[in-house]
Amino acid sequence: MNQPTAITSRDNPLLKRLRLLAQDSTAYRKQGQIWLEGDHLCRALLARGRRPSTAVFTESFWPQAPHDLRDAADHIVTVPDALMAGISGLESPAGVGFVWDLPEVAGVQTGGAxxxxxxxxxxxxxxxxxxxxxxxxxxxxxxxxxxxxxxxxxxxxxxxxxxxxxxxxxxxxxxxxxxxxxxxxxxxxxxxxxxxxxxxxxxxxxxxxxxxxxxxxxxxxxxxxxxxxxxxxxxxxxxxxxxxxxxxxxxxxxx
CATH class of the missing domain: 3.40.1280.10 (SPOUT methyltransferase, trefoil knot domain)
Structure with a gap:
């Protein structure tokens, strides 16, 4: 298991990008990435055999995070809970989120429902x-x-x-x-x-x-x-x- 990198500055480039992805409905098109917040969405990604590029944990959640979430990405960071709240689009900010690179668009599948x-x-x-x-x-x-x-x-x-x-x-x-x-x-x-x-x-x-x-x-x-x-x-x-x-x-x- 990789050890996380601690981010404590609101002005960190990664956190700036996450705020954009979380709050701008069209940012994913320019960034080529999406922000998945919360246990359910993160696990849904893993269940389909996909791997995020970055896993982000709050400082309070990281010590108790399940191993499948801890091992989900090569790049792991922790942030203070208050900074995660500044990113979050949820009423109750989650303890974990993934950054996932958008897949290449396959185009219209002929004959597919x-x-x-x-x-x-x-x-x-x-x-x-x-x-x-x-x-x-x-x-x-x-x-x-x-x-x-x-x-x-x-x-x-x-x-x-x-x-x-x-x-x-x-x-x-x-x-x-x-x-x-x-x-x-x-x-x-x-x-x-x-x-x-x-x-x-x-x-x-x-x-x-x-x-x-x-x-x-x-x-x-x-x-x-x-x-x-x-x-x-x-x-x-x-x-x-x-x-x-x-x-x-x-x-x-x-x-």
């Missing part, structure tokens, strides 16, 4: 959809331009580790989806086949649209089918993350 995000704005919705996608056996999430950053801190927290099970591609245009070579299923609140009656193809790509505007006309034109969820209670529409969970479960159950 996918979830397509069309300009979704809410980070909580995006993270929740990633969790559903991973749980239901989808292999990739493809985000069109205008969607919340898939690796932003809020999406990471809402995703609860699902990121590490998926091929994630962002910044796409509608034409990029032609490489998928699987049927596109468009969700709608007012038209299309009722989900519980539809025969769903597999593999497929579910397209989930903007929280207010829905799926764009361009994607509707590319879709093989439009699907809606029965709502006997009479509400106008479902939250997009809730709709995604229902649709993705229906695909998984029909396989």
């Amino acid at each position: 996918a979830v397509v995000l069309d300009r979704l704005q809410d980070a909580g919705n995006v993270g929740s959809i990633l969790r559903s996608a991973a749980a239901m056996g989808f292999v990739q999430v493809l985000a069109l331009k205008g969607t919340a950053g898939l690796w932003s801190p809020k999406v990471l927290r809402a995703g609860m580790g699902a990121h590490f099970a998926l091929n994630l591609v962002e910044g796409l245009a509608a034409d990029d989806l032609r490489d998928l070579a699987v049927p596109l299923l468009v969700t709608s609140s007012h038209q299309g086949d009722l989900l519980h009656q539809a025969r769903l193809p597999w593999p497929c790509a579910w397209v989930l649209g903007h929280e207010g505007q829905g799926v764009s006309p361009t994607l509707e034109a590319l879709a093989a089918r439009s699907v809606r969820i029965i709502q006997p209670g009479g509400e106008e529409s479902l939250n997009v993350a809730a709709a995604a969970a229902i649709c993705l479960h229906a695909s998984a159950a029909a396989r």
